Amino acid sequence: RKEVEQDPGPFNVPEGATVAFNCTYSNSASQSFFWYRQDCRKEPKLLMSVYSSGNEDGRFTAQLNRASQYISLLIRDSKLSDSATYLCVVDTGRRALTFGSGTRLQVQP
Amino acid sequence: EADIYQTPRYLVIGTGKKITLECSQTMGHDKMYWYQQDPGMELHLIHYSYGVNSTEKGDLSSESTVSRIRTEHFPLTLESARPSHTSQYLCASSTRDSTDTQYFGPGTRLTVL
Numbered sequence: 001r002k003e004v005e006q007d008p009g010p011f012n013v014p015e016g017a018t019v020a021f022n023c024t025y026s027n028s029a030s031q032s033f034f035w036y037r038q039d040c041r042k043e044p045k046l047l048m049s050v051y052s053s054g055n056e057d058g059r060f061t062a063q064l065n066r067a068s069q070y071i072s073l074l075i076r077d078s079k080l081s082d083s084a085t086y087l088c089v090v091d092t093g094r095r096a097l098t099f100g101s102g103t104r105l106q107v108q109p
Numbered sequence: 110e111a112d113i114y115q116t117p118r119y120l121v122i123g124t125g126k127k128i129t130l131e132c133s134q135t136m137g138h139d140k141m142y143w144y145q146q147d148p149g150m151e152l153h154l155i156h157y158s159y160g161v162n163s164t165e166k167g168d169l170s171s172e173s174t175v176s177r178i179r180t181e182h183f184p185l186t187l188e189s190a191r192p193s194h195t196s197q198y199l200c201a202s203s204t205r206d207s208t209d210t211q212y213f214g215p216g217t218r219l220t221v222l
Contacts, residue, residue: 034210041148043199043213087152089211095165096142097203097211101151 001026004090004100012106017078021103023088024070032091033064035073037084038102044087047073078107112136115200115214122190123222130185130217132200141183142211144199145169152199158183190221 006023013019025033033050048055050062050071061074071088088100113134122128134141143156144167154167158177172194173187183202187194200214 041197041218043216044152045213046210049210095159096140096154096157096167099152 006100010104025090027092034089036087113214121220134202138202140203142201
């Protein structure tokens with residue numbers, strides 16, 4: 001079983017839609033959680049950290065459920081520019097962060 | 110924007126050549142990493158370093174080697190390139206604090222003919 005699991009998608013949504021991604025992690029001792037965004041053939045970039053109480057950054061909301069060991073990302077009012085792959089990232093206490101394989105989002109006009 | 114740089118951005122070479130991919134960061138980060146990523150596929154950690162003179166193998170076995178003589182510099186070397194080494198190589202760095210947020214360079218896209 002992978003340490004971090006994501007639905008690969010693709011999620012095809014119209015502009016203006018609300019879309020949510022989930023991610024599960026296996027190590028209950030994990031302490032830090034992030035969402036990264038990766039555009040096609042580009043490097044991953046930090047989108048937001050995920051805090052225990054949940055946090056929001058504009059149209060993006062991240063939630064953490066430690067009991068069920070999952071993280072979610074909600075995107076409201078989707079824009080064409082939101083089209084990308086969203087990587088769930090967890091600090092599992094190993095030597096580097098553990099990256100999920102990503103969920104691809106395609107926002108259509 | 111993260112201050113982490115990689116050169117070259119694109120490299121096409123023949124089989125058997127020795128190559129070095131450069132990575133440098135100006136943020137004073139202790140930890141640095143090399144990842145390999147094929148198109149549309151996930152990231153695989155191939156090397157990491159906790160600081161000067163510290164290098165370790167990552168999760169994915171790689172024939173490449175790395176060195177960390179200076180904090181800001183973490184080059185990756187392939188002694189004899191093969192077509193199976195064709196991939197994108199991403200360098201990253203992070204601070205020693207608990208958040209461990211990683212910042213990535215733009216990557217080097219390597220093609221071995």
